[in-house]
Amino acid sequence: xxxxxxxxxxxxxxxxxxxxxxxxxxxxxxxxxxxxxxxxxxxxxxxxxxxxxxxxxxxxxxxxxxxxxxxxxxxxxxxxxxxxxxxxxxxxxxxxxxxxxxxxxxxxxxxxxxxxxxxxxxxxxxxxxxxxxxxxxxxxxxxxxxxxxxxxxxxxxxxxxxxxxxxxxxxxxxxxxxxxxxxxxxxxxxxxxxxxxxxxxxxxxxxxxxxxxxxxxxxxxxxxxxxxxxxxxxxxxxxxxxxxxxxxxxxxxxxxxxxxxxxxxxxxxxxxxxxxxxxxxxxxxxxxxxxxxxxxxxxxxxxxxxxxxxxxxxxxxxxxxxxxxxxxxxxxxxxxxxxxxxxxxxxxxxxxxxxxxxxxxxxxxxxxxxxxxxxxxxxxxxxxxxxxxxxxxxxxxxxxxxxxxxxxxxxxxxxxxxxxxxxxxxxxxxxxxxxxxxxxxxxxxxxxxxxxxxxxxxxxxxxxxxxxxxxxxxxxxxxxxxxxxxxxxxxxxxxxxxxxxxxxxxxxxxxxxxxxxxxxxxxxxxxxxxxxxxxxxxxxxxxxxxxxxxxxxxxxxxxxxxxxxxxxxxx
Amino acid sequence: xxxxxxxxxxxxxxxxxxxxxxxxxxxxxxxxxxxxxxxxxxxxxxxxxxxxxxxxxxxxxxxxxxxxxxxxxxxxxxxxxxxxxxxxxxxxxxxxxxxxxxxxxxxxxxxxxxxxxxxxxxxxxxxxxxxxxxxxxxx
Numbered sequence: 001x002x003x004x005x006x007x008x009x010x011x012x013x014x015x016x017x018x019x020x021x022x023x024x025x026x027x028x029x030x031x032x033x034x035x036x037x038x039x040x041x042x043x044x045x046x047x048x049x050x051x052x053x054x055x056x057x058x059x060x061x062x063x064x065x066x067x068x069x070x071x072x073x074x075x076x077x078x079x080x081x082x083x084x085x086x087x088x089x090x091x092x093x094x095x096x097x098x099x100x101x102x103x104x105x106x107x108x109x110x111x112x113x114x115x116x117x118x119x120x121x122x123x124x125x126x127x128x129x130x131x132x133x134x135x136x137x138x139x140x141x142x143x144x145x146x147x148x149x150x151x152x153x154x155x156x157x158x159x160x161x162x163x164x165x166x167x168x169x170x171x172x173x174x175x176x177x178x179x180x181x182x183x184x185x186x187x188x189x190x191x192x193x194x195x196x197x198x199x200x201x202x203x204x205x206x207x208x209x210x211x212x213x214x215x216x217x218x219x220x221x222x223x224x225x226x227x228x229x230x231x232x233x234x235x236x237x238x239x240x241x242x243x244x245x246x247x248x249x250x251x252x253x254x255x256x257x258x259x260x261x262x263x264x265x266x267x268x269x270x271x272x273x274x275x276x277x278x279x280x281x282x283x284x285x286x287x288x289x290x291x292x293x294x295x296x297x298x299x300x301x302x303x304x305x306x307x308x309x310x311x312x313x314x315x316x317x318x319x320x321x322x323x324x325x326x327x328x329x330x331x332x333x334x335x336x337x338x339x340x341x342x343x344x345x346x347x348x349x350x351x352x353x354x355x356x357x358x359x360x361x362x363x364x365x366x367x368x369x370x371x372x373x374x375x376x377x378x379x380x381x382x383x384x385x386x387x388x389x390x391x392x393x394x395x396x397x398x399x400x401x402x403x404x405x406x407x408x409x410x411x412x413x414x415x416x417x418x419x420x421x422x423x424x425x426x427x428x429x430x431x432x433x434x435x436x437x438x439x440x441x442x443x444x445x446x447x448x449x450x451x452x453x454x455x456x457x458x459x460x461x462x463x464x465x466x467x468x469x470x471x472x473x474x475x476x477x478x479x480x481x482x483x484x485x486x487x488x489x490x491x492x493x494x495x496x497x498x499x500x501x502x503x504x505x506x507x508x509x510x511x512x513x514x515x516x517x518x519x520x521x522x523x524x525x526x527x528x529x530x531x532x533x534x535x536x537x538x539x540x541x542x543x544x545x546x547x548x549x550x551x552x553x554x555x556x557x558x559x560x561x562x563x564x565x566x567x568x569x570x571x
Numbered sequence: 572x573x574x575x576x577x578x579x580x581x582x583x584x585x586x587x588x589x590x591x592x593x594x595x596x597x598x599x600x601x602x603x604x605x606x607x608x609x610x611x612x613x614x615x616x617x618x619x620x621x622x623x624x625x626x627x628x629x630x631x632x633x634x635x636x637x638x639x640x641x642x643x644x645x646x647x648x649x650x651x652x653x654x655x656x657x658x659x660x661x662x663x664x665x666x667x668x669x670x671x672x673x674x675x676x677x678x679x680x681x682x683x684x685x686x687x688x689x690x691x692x693x694x695x696x697x698x699x700x701x702x703x704x705x706x707x708x709x710x
Contacts, residue, residue: 129586129587129588129638129640130587132587133587135587141586141587141614142587143586143640143643143647144586144640144642144643144644145586145587145588145638145639145640145643148638148639148640149638149639213589217589218589218590218591218613219589257592258591258592259592259596345592348687348688349667349686349687349688350688382667382687383667383669384639384667384669385639458595458599461592461595461596462595462596462599462600465596465600465691466691468690469690469691469692475688477688478688479690492669495639567612567613568612569610569611569612569613570610571582571594571595571598571599571608571610
């Protein structure tokens with residue numbers, strides 16, 4: 001064993017003659033086997049799901065160029081390849097945070113109480129499409145969408161109902177909203193303060209990652225530049241007034257779901273993160289005042305080792321750039337903290353029970369990759385929003401992982417694996433190549449405007465789909481091991497049309513019951529703040545939601561200043 | 572005799588749904604199968620989709636919905652097709668659509684609903700066959 005470790009500082013060993021003999025014998029045997037053709041449809045492949053080449057076995061020669069101190073270090077030590085905390089799950093398990101929201105605020109509030117009673121440790125709000133796109137529930141554009149993908153929140157009133165009976169000073173809340181993120185934050189602050197909880201005590205995360213909306217998820221409102229300015233305003237506001245709040249959750253999840261490869265997810269997400277860092281620094285903020293509260297959100301797909309390597313590479317790239325390129329001095333500014341969600345796009349509508357198994361593997365990859373929090377998808381999410389039963393199975397999957405498998409006891413147990421270290425390094429290199437290409441466009445916004453990311457993702461997703469058609473890749477129940485008679489036999493959650501009608505009525509009642517002069521004044525002040533880059537939009541936003549201006553009204557006021565974004569459709 | 576002009580298909584996204592992975596993959600697959608494909612881009616109103624189909628003299632319209640609004644938006648497009656006298660255009664779609672809803676949409680007049688996992692080859696074959704029939708009838 002001692003022989004395997006180079007006396008210098010490398011991970012690769014100086015191979016002994018005996019080892020070289022063993023290698024030669026293995027290579028000979030492999031060559032004679034490889035000459036035989038693999039059985040078609042065996043599922044074996046010599047590339048990762050993202051098309052990275054795989055060797056049949058890895059050895060010290062694959063990691064000889066790596067330096068133990070420079071590239072691996074220890075958990076809680078730069079460059080954090082092995083984890084951001086010195087004790088990792090020995091000290092504290094990840095947060096089990098199931099994303100949920102559907103129908104109206106009252107229904108979702110009931111689901112939250114259920115999840116908290118079952119041992120969930122944080123809340124995560126899913127909003128419906130009209131809320132995410134800045135429309136009130138009675139808007140023409142909202143037709144058919146109210147309460148379907150998440151909960152409808154039209155005004156601060158709904159936010160109050162959503163968190164009824166939940167102590168916002170104790171719980172942490174994650175809100176997945178981007179275009180109108182600043183409005184949701186204002187509503188959350190106003191709701192807490194209406195219950196007597198000061199904003200400084202609020203803990204949680206706002207997604208507020210608008211760049212990936214243009215790249216992948218497509219839930220934008222304004223053009224990129226004013227949107228990024230609003231985000232910088234939020235960063236300034238939170239730095240000054242909400243010390244426990246994570247301002248942005250820079251997200252690769254949606255990039256992956258849109259069909260990217262793992263390397264693209266890694267590279268585009270980190271590029272977005274660095275773009276926010278640069279924007280905030282350009283606005284005069286010291287990097288160490290805001291960077292400790294940036295966090296990330298990644299997908300955990302089904303290619304087990306590739307995902308683990310992606311998480312490890314992400315930490316290392318981030319640490320290096322934050323320290324060496326942006327000059328951050330606080331070690332907390334170097335650490336990439338992330339939430340993980342299992343891959344919705346890996347779930348299948350066919351034989352949906354199999355998704356439970358997929359989710360378990362993906363969750364384990366997230367944990368072996370060192371995630372700080374985790375959402376496990378429910379088996380029926382490919383068909384509809386999940387039922388309570390299926391959400392419970394998903395949560396139990398995390399609990400089994402945490403308490404039964406023992407994978408939490410050793411930190412970064414795959415660290416030092418020839419394969420894992422080599423693939424981690426390869427992914428870092430490929431991400432760096434993407435950073436160069438993005439820089440050639442002039443930056444992330446310019447690359448978005450040129451359609452660069454959108455083209456890269458469309459190419460990757462099309463080639464992936466082709467590999468399924470040709471059965472180069474196998475998905476159980478979809479292009480192999482199909483079962484004829486199976487038809488969805490599981491119960492699905494149905495969102496009735498009465499939700500839409502009820503929510504439309506409720507928002508109209510809010511408009512009818514408030515002091516409209518106060519609303520007009522608040523919106524006028526907000527518009528002036530939008531038009532003046534030296535002012536911060538957050539205080540007038542909080543005033544507007546307190547006056548019970550609806551989300552749609554606030555967005556319209558802001559669109560009046562910033563305009564709406566239109567995408568050039570490409571495929 | 573198949574006509575010399577390739578089949579022309581609109582791939583559409585309606586409502587507020589930004590999930591465009593499937594729509595883009597289908598658009599490419601139909602194009603690679605030799606059809607002319609027009610992708611509308613996101614957030615189209617049903618009347619815009621039908622207008623585009625008529626203006627472009629399309630043989631088929633494929634609508635992709637993954638937001639749960641399918642029971643509103645598919646019937647809206649059907650209604651617009653009827654109102655414009657364009658019911659000959661082959662209207663099909665796909666997305667995260669439960670089996671019961673898919674059956675109901677077909678009963679209402681949507682020609683086919685493809686759900687997650689449907690092979691591209693099956694979609695291409697459907698579009699070629701049905702749009703080909705429509706072309707023969709309409710010329």
